Amino acid sequence: MIEQILKVSFLALKKIKSGDFKSVKEELDILNINYTDDDLLAAFGIAQETESIEEAITLLKNSSEDMVKNAKKKIKDHEKKKINAEKIKKEEEEKNEIKNERLKEQARAFNFIGNISSYIICGAQSMNELEKEVQKKMKYGYFPYGGVSTYNPGGKLLGPPDSFFQAMVMFK
DSSP: OHHHHHHHHHHHHHHOSSOOOHHHHHHHHHTTOOOOHHHHHHHHHHHHHOSSHHHHHHHHHHOOSOHHHHHHHHHHHHHHHHHHHHHHHHHHHHHHHHHHHHHHHHHHHHOGGGGEEEEEEEEESSHHHHHHHHHHHHHTTOEEOSOOEEEOGGGOOSSOOSEEEEEEEEEO
16 A cells, blocks of 8 residues: 555655645545555655655565654654744744844934934024023033034124024933
8 A cells, every 4th residue: 555655646745844645645535545644654754765666665665664653753853843943033033123122222322313302592692692601501401512603694704793603402
């Protein structure tokens, strides 16, 4: 019986990795070949160990080993490897997710623009007045942001500007 299974379904058995014999069973049922699950397991084990139908049949005739037991062991080993691979993959994904969250957290912490809670502009008619105004705001927790800006109406080239400005921010 195992020899018939090998002759009919060798290639299909060769492709199977996890012991899902659905396609092989359908093929055998269509051809009206009687089989048991143990016969399928033995044929599977032989097909996995050989490269051709002739080699498989020779192994079957010369073998004194328990083919069913070996096939079950191979399927079980394959399932264990598959489960371990999935477990390792899941652990790696979890590690990467944690790493990405930490990187995002660090990026938020180092992004000072995202941590600005208040923004004001101080202005004065002279540099001295602006300095006093900026120092007063710094006592309330503001920091100068950027450089001093000036306003010079009419674009007069000589003389000091009419107004001075400083952007200031408060961080969270």
